[in-house]
Amino acid sequence: DVKVTQSSRYLVKRTGEKVFLECVQDMDHENMFWYRQDPGLGLRLIYFSYDVKMKEKGDIPEGYSVSREKKERFSLILESASTNQTSMYLCASSPDRRRDAGELFFGEGSRLTVL
Amino acid sequence: AQRVTQPEKLLSVFKGAPVELKCNYSYSGSPELFWYVQYSRQRLQLLLRHISRESIKGFTADLNKGETSFHLKKPFAQEEDSAMYYCALSSILTGGGNKLTFGTGTQLKVEL
Numbered sequence: 001d002v003k004v005t006q007s008s009r010y011l012v013k014r015t016g017e018k019v020f021l022e023c024v025q026d027m028d029h030e031n032m033f034w035y036r037q038d039p040g041l042g043l044r045l046i047y048f049s050y051d052v053k054m055k056e057k058g059d060i061p062e063g064y065s066v067s068r069e070k071k072e073r074f075s076l077i078l079e080s081a082s083t084n085q086t087s088m089y090l091c092a093s094s095p096d097r098r099r100d101a102g103e104l105f106f107g108e109g110s111r112l113t114v115l
Numbered sequence: 116a117q118r119v120t121q122p123e124k125l126l127s128v129f130k131g132a133p134v135e136l137k138c139n140y141s142y143s144g145s146p147e148l149f150w151y152v153q154y155s156r157q158r159l160q161l162l163l164r165h166i167s168r169e170s171i172k173g174f175t176a177d178l179n180k181g182e183t184s185f186h187l188k189k190p191f192a193q194e195e196d197s198a199m200y201y202c203a204l205s206s207i208l209t210g211g212g213n214k215l216t217f218g219t220g221t222q223l224k225v226e227l
Binding site: 092 | 121124147149151158159160161164201203205213214215216217218219220
C-alpha cells in the first residue's frame with residue numbers, strides 16, 4: 001500500500017512567519033506534487049518535482065518554494081505566511097511509469113490557518 | 116493550456132436515481148482523463164481512468180472527444196456515493212513525468 005505522509009495535520013501560524021510543510025512517500029515514486037485545496041476552486045498545483053533536486057512551478061507558485069533533497073521527501077515552504085495562504089495543502093506522489101501516468105497517491109492533507 | 120470544467124458545485128439526488136457528474140476539458144494534445152473521489156474524512160483517491168474503460172463501484176465514464184467531455188455516470192445512486200468528485204486531465208511534461216490539472220469539484224449528495 002502506497003503511503004504518503006504529511007507531517008502536520010493542523011497548523012496555526014501568524015502573518016509573516018516561515019512555515020514548513022513536510023511530505024514523505026515510501027514507494028520510491030519519481031514524481032511529487034503540492035496542491036492547495038479550496039472550496040469552489042478545487043485543487044490547484046503549486047509546485048511539482050519529477051526528480052531529486054528538480055522542481056517546477058505549477059499554476060500558483062507565488063509565495064511558495066519547495067525543496068527535494070531526497071527522493072522520498074518533498075517540502076513546501078512559505079517564506080512569509082499571509083492570510084490568503086490559509087488553506088488545505090495536499091501532497092501527492094506518482095510513479096513515472098507511462099501506464100500509470102495520472103495516478104496520484106495523496107496524503108491526508110495539512111490544514112494551515114494564518115492569523 | 117489545459118483546462119477542466121465541472122459546472123456543478125453541488126448535485127443532490129435521491130437514492131436509486133441515476134447520477135451524472137459533468138466534466139468538460141480543453142487540451143491540444145491527446146487527453147488522458149481521470150475521476151478522483153474524496154469521501155468524508157478520507158484522503159483523495161483515484162476512482163477511475165478513461166483508458167481502463169472499467170466500472171468502479173458502479174461508476175463509468177466515457178471520453179467523448181467530439182464534445183470534449185468525460186461525464187461520470189451511475190445508474191442507481193447509493194448513500195455511500197455521497198462525496199466530492201474531481202475530474203482531472205493528465206499532461207505529459209517535456210522533461211519527464213506528468214502532472215494533473217483538476218476541476219473545481221462536484222459535491223454529490225445522495226438523499227434517502
